[in-house]
Amino acid sequence: MSFDKLQEKILAVQNPTVAGLDPKPEYVPEHIRAAVYAQYGETLQGAAEAIYQFNRGLIDALCGIVPAVKPQSAYYERLGWRGMEVMERTIRYAREKGMYVIADIKRGDIGSTAAAYADGWLGETKVGGASYPVFDADCVTLNGYMGSDSVNPFLDVCRERDKSCFVLVKTSNPGSGELQNIPAGEGSTVYGVMARLLEQWGAGTEGACGYTRVGAVTGATHPKELQEIRAMMPHTFLLVPGYGAQGGTAEDVRHAFHAGGRGAIVTSSRAIICAWQKTGKNGADYQEAARNAAIAMRDDICRYITIE
Amino acid sequence: MSFDKLQEKILAVQNPTVAGLDPKPEYVPEHIRAAVYAQYGETLQGAAEAIYQFNRGLIDALCGIVPAVKPQSAYYERLGWRGMEVMERTIRYAREKGMYVIADIKRGDIGSTAAAYADGWLGETKVGGASYPVFDADCVTLNGYMGSDSVNPFLDVCRERDKSCFVLVKTSNPGSGELQNIPAGEGSTVYGVMARLLEQWGAGTEGACGYTRVGAVTGATHPKELQEIRAMMPHTFLLVPGYGAQGGTAEDVRHAFHAGGRGAIVTSSRAIICAWQKTGKNGADYQEAARNAAIAMRDDICRYITIE
Numbered sequence: 253m254s255f256d257k258l259q260e261k262i263l264a265v266q267n268p269t270v271a272g273l274d275p276k277p278e279y280v281p282e283h284i285r286a287a288v289y290a291q292y293g294e295t296l297q298g299a300a301e302a303i304y305q306f307n308r309g310l311i312d313a314l315c316g317i318v319p320a321v322k323p324q325s326a327y328y329e330r331l332g333w334r335g336m337e338v339m340e341r342t343i344r345y346a347r348e349k350g351m352y353v354i355a356d357i358k359r360g361d362i363g364s365t366a367a368a369y370a371d372g373w374l375g376e377t378k379v380g381g382a383s384y385p386v387f388d389a390d391c392v393t394l395n396g397y398m399g400s401d402s403v404n405p406f407l408d409v410c411r412e413r414d415k416s417c418f419v420l421v422k423t424s425n426p427g428s429g430e431l432q433n434i435p436a437g438e439g440s441t442v443y444g445v446m447a448r449l450l451e452q453w454g455a456g457t458e459g460a461c462g463y464t465r466v467g468a469v470t471g472a473t474h475p476k477e478l479q480e481i482r483a484m485m486p487h488t489f490l491l492v493p494g495y496g497a498q499g500g501t502a503e504d505v506r507h508a509f510h511a512g513g514r515g516a517i518v519t520s521s522r523a524i525i526c527a528w529q530k531t532g533k534n535g536a537d538y539q540e541a542a543r544n545a546a547i548a549m550r551d552d553i554c555r556y557i558t559i560e
Numbered sequence: 561m562s563f564d565k566l567q568e569k570i571l572a573v574q575n576p577t578v579a580g581l582d583p584k585p586e587y588v589p590e591h592i593r594a595a596v597y598a599q600y601g602e603t604l605q606g607a608a609e610a611i612y613q614f615n616r617g618l619i620d621a622l623c624g625i626v627p628a629v630k631p632q633s634a635y636y637e638r639l640g641w642r643g644m645e646v647m648e649r650t651i652r653y654a655r656e657k658g659m660y661v662i663a664d665i666k667r668g669d670i671g672s673t674a675a676a677y678a679d680g681w682l683g684e685t686k687v688g689g690a691s692y693p694v695f696d697a698d699c700v701t702l703n704g705y706m707g708s709d710s711v712n713p714f715l716d717v718c719r720e721r722d723k724s725c726f727v728l729v730k731t732s733n734p735g736s737g738e739l740q741n742i743p744a745g746e747g748s749t750v751y752g753v754m755a756r757l758l759e760q761w762g763a764g765t766e767g768a769c770g771y772t773r774v775g776a777v778t779g780a781t782h783p784k785e786l787q788e789i790r791a792m793m794p795h796t797f798l799l800v801p802g803y804g805a806q807g808g809t810a811e812d813v814r815h816a817f818h819a820g821g822r823g824a825i826v827t828s829s830r831a832i833i834c835a836w837q838k839t840g841k842n843g844a845d846y847q848e849a850a851r852n853a854a855i856a857m858r859d860d861i862c863r864y865i866t867i868e
Binding site: 274276277289294295296298299324326327329330331332333334335336337339340358359360361362363365366368369371372373377378379380381382384386387395396397398399400401402420423424425426427428429430431432434435436437442445446449493 | 582584585597602603604606607632634635637638639640641642643644645647648666667668669670671673674676677679680681685686687688689690692694695703704705706707708709710728731732733734735736737738739740742743744745750753754757801
């Protein structure tokens, strides 16, 4: 099962983290940009191509150390269709390199529309008699505000093609409490109600590792809520943003894990992909800098957990 | 202001509805598909191009009768980057024809990521010294589950470039109540809490028409909630899905409007774009059929309201 594969990859590299690929053109080292812009100009096409070269270099540097990557759709949509083409290529390249790919899209819509998204991101799209995989990630992030019929079409494709998803429960951003922490239901909160819904939606899809195909997003920036959610959702794999720049520490994220460092994966984006900006080498060392940052994060988190 | 423009366009054509452009390849009449597939094959490229030809014909048929179109991103993403290229072209063509374009994307993410989405969909993307508009819609739909910092970056671009947005409050789908109708806050519900947040987020951005730049999505399928939300949100423009196939009637949607048929717009997608499937002419009349369906919907809704 999809999360079994993720758990195996985590075990293999002894690292429960995922590198976010959230690139802006200005995050791409000068030597890559200069070469690409010489060919395509300082255009959307040039920016997209520069980002692809950067992503490819990052994936080469990180595979074998980090089990998964998480491209964030916003940074590709920002460049229009050329960015989306690079998102497709990036997902394909990372999977070829053996990495598990979480497309961070946070989609959510009514049933027929959710089915269209599921075709594009996890499944296949029919054109006449033929079917084509499109973005073909291993996993997507979703927003469950609209209810089960906005998630079920994804779950159907997850079952058919052995994929999985993470649905937002308690997010890492400062404003997350405005809705999510409001008291709701019987002695719970909005995020608590969402957590219970997710356990229901996923029920019956457990893999060998014991987790359902419906994971949950829970921010490292709210350690109390993270502990509560871990306890409420014993069958749910957790995706944990907010470590590092946003303020979450290794001590905070350890609460996301079950024994043996199982059932959770911690994300980091800019601290890894922009690590070269802090070494004073003008980006010539961006691969080494990303690798070192990923290793430092792994070692920091593994001070509190043992992966086995 | 952006919603003033929408209100003016509604007044000009005396029609408070928006046509959803949610095309699958199989919704495109045979004669268009045959011609395009002869050139590009039954491929994702062929499907994308067929959909563009179809959209263009629909826009030609509907402009002057319907004030706005609402392309749903899922149906374009389903075809990968080629679909996104067609979404860009469709938005551009509809705006050239004087239509107001609502990109139905339902995005929502942490601040920096929301800013990247806002660049792509409403603003401009910087590459070196240059800035490029990308999808450049008039308006987007958003999901506010993550709180104000997921909406504010859009609002910043809305102010700069005179755009606006609609945020989900009470959606039209059958499962919407699973989270949205849970009792929350002081004597309210999750959707009620969201409604109050939206009025706060939009405050101070009112245009001449009295509405803020932060509109709300409220389904026609829940007429009681629609009335309640209209009363709770006096400064908020409403986008109302769920009319027609989903079960909402003209009598239900009239509660969305203020006096003079102001402050709301009702959506319809398949009933308009697939109207040709019911006339027995194999799609030769798809433009006429779409126009007739749009006129029938306008007349149905205008039995209960007067636009002035």
